[in-house]
Amino acid sequence: xxxxxxxxxxxxxxxxxxxxxxxxxxxxxxxxxxxxxxxxxxxxxxxxxxxxxxxxxxxxxxxxxxxxxxxxxxxxxxxxxxxxxxxxxxxxxxxxxxxxxxxxxxxxxxxxxxxxxxxxxxxxxxxxxxxxxxxxxxxxxxxxxxxxxxxxxxxxxxxxxxxxxxxxxxxxxxxxxxxxxxxxxxxxxxxxxxxxxxxxxxxxxxxxxxxxxxxxxxxxxxxxxxxxxxxxxxxxxxxxxxxxxxxxxxxxxxxxxxxxxxxxxxxxxxxxxxxxxxxxxxxxxxxxxxxxxxxxxxxxxxxxxxxxxxx
Numbered sequence: 001x002x003x004x005x006x007x008x009x010x011x012x013x014x015x016x017x018x019x020x021x022x023x024x025x026x027x028x029x030x031x032x033x034x035x036x037x038x039x040x041x042x043x044x045x046x047x048x049x050x051x052x053x054x055x056x057x058x059x060x061x062x063x064x065x066x067x068x069x070x071x072x073x074x075x076x077x078x079x080x081x082x083x084x085x086x087x088x089x090x091x092x093x094x095x096x097x098x099x100x101x102x103x104x105x106x107x108x109x110x111x112x113x114x115x116x117x118x119x120x121x122x123x124x125x126x127x128x129x130x131x132x133x134x135x136x137x138x139x140x141x142x143x144x145x146x147x148x149x150x151x152x153x154x155x156x157x158x159x160x161x162x163x164x165x166x167x168x169x170x171x172x173x174x175x176x177x178x179x180x181x182x183x184x185x186x187x188x189x190x191x192x193x194x195x196x197x198x199x200x201x202x203x204x205x206x207x208x209x210x211x212x213x214x215x216x217x218x219x220x221x222x223x224x225x226x227x228x229x230x231x232x233x234x235x236x237x238x239x240x241x242x243x244x245x246x247x248x249x250x251x252x253x254x255x256x257x258x259x260x261x262x263x264x265x266x267x268x269x270x271x272x273x274x275x276x277x278x279x280x281x282x283x284x285x286x287x288x289x290x291x292x293x294x295x296x297x298x299x300x301x302x303x304x305x306x307x308x309x310x311x
Contacts, residue, residue, distance in 0.1 A: 003094070004071075008095065008122060008130075009149075011069045011072065012072075013130065013132075013148055013164070013167070014164060015068040015069055016120050016132055017134075017144075019061060020132055020134045021163045023057045023061060023134075024118050024134045024142055026057060026060070027057055027101075027108070027136055028136045028137060030051070030056065031108060035051045035052035036051055036109050051102065051109050055081055057101035057102060058079050058081045058084050058099055059083050059084050061118075062079065063085060065097060072089070073089050075089060075096055075122070076091065076092075076097070078096045078123075078237065079099040079101070079237070080099065094124060095122065095123070096123045098120070098237050099120055099237060100119040101118060103118070103133075104116035104117060113214075113215070114135075114137035114138055115213070115215035115216040116137070116216075117135040117216050118133070118136070119237065119238050120132045121241060121244075123240060125264050126265075128241070130147070131145070131147040131148075131240070131241040131245075133146070133218045139157075140156075141159050142156070142157040143155070144156075144157055145216075145218045145219055146167050147241065147244045150248055152173050152245055152249070153170035153171065153172055153222075154222035155170040173222055174249070175250065176224030176227065177227070177287050178290050180227075181224055181226060181227045182204075182205045182206045182227060183205075183206045183208050183227060184207050184230055184285075185210065185226055185229040186200060186207050186231075187209070188231045190232075190305075193210055193211065194209050196298075196301075197209045200230060200297055203293050205290065205294075208226070213226075218238075221245050228251075228283065228284050228285025228290045228291070229285070230281070230283055230298060231281070231282050232280075232281050232305055233277045233279060233281075234282050235277050236264060236267065236278070246284050246286045249286035250286060251285045251288055254283055254284075254291055254295065255280050255281070255282060256280070256282065256301075257280060257299055257303060259291075262278055262284075266279075267279075279303070281298050281301060283295055283298065
């Protein structure tokens, strides 16, 4: 089947922002209650955190995609959670709409920070074509990050205007170099995040472990406050936003062992938490000097996420 990727991305940019804004409001309200539930057992707290808000927001997003434009049914839905009317969408399409209903669930659930977000993306096996991130509790009314074509925007929401109008009014942002910021987001190394961040710092950058990152990495990258990330086995529901930002600005996301560009042709189903992942360690940055440094640092690290299982 031939897909009009640009038409699907355009439709997402029209229909999804108001829905994501509503989802953010629901998540913000639900956060005031005890909504923690069980369901994931990887042994890693950032991965295993799950709340009723994750399920509720994904249910709403999938329903909105189902009802707002028939063009979305040409795509698969890759949702981080197992909820929503997935049967209405293609099961075999090469295009996927990926959903992370609450990115940063652990800090959301534990009320330890306000960097959690709602994320929707359009992916093909080779690339990311649209990303929308809404951070409900950043600033008085929330914060947006949107990437489409060669344009990246980031800025505060304004509830007196439509979500689409707000996004259209935000000025495009350009990449900053490692000379402006040397901070690298480090995540996915389980109990070794801190030591891996220290190794990045020793190589001349500034490694920052996920647990002490001050907010959403996607806003921090869009603003140039972070110049990249180093991630073990990134999942496909949130990480690809960083990949799209890096590629729009002339960089890339690469496998550290051989420097090859990341794609989604062969994904690994992490049975411990029921997530689709890129297998191995990935470096991501709009600055290719940073990519080289990160690859040099991490090339010989164990590519298995769970060394005890050899996978």
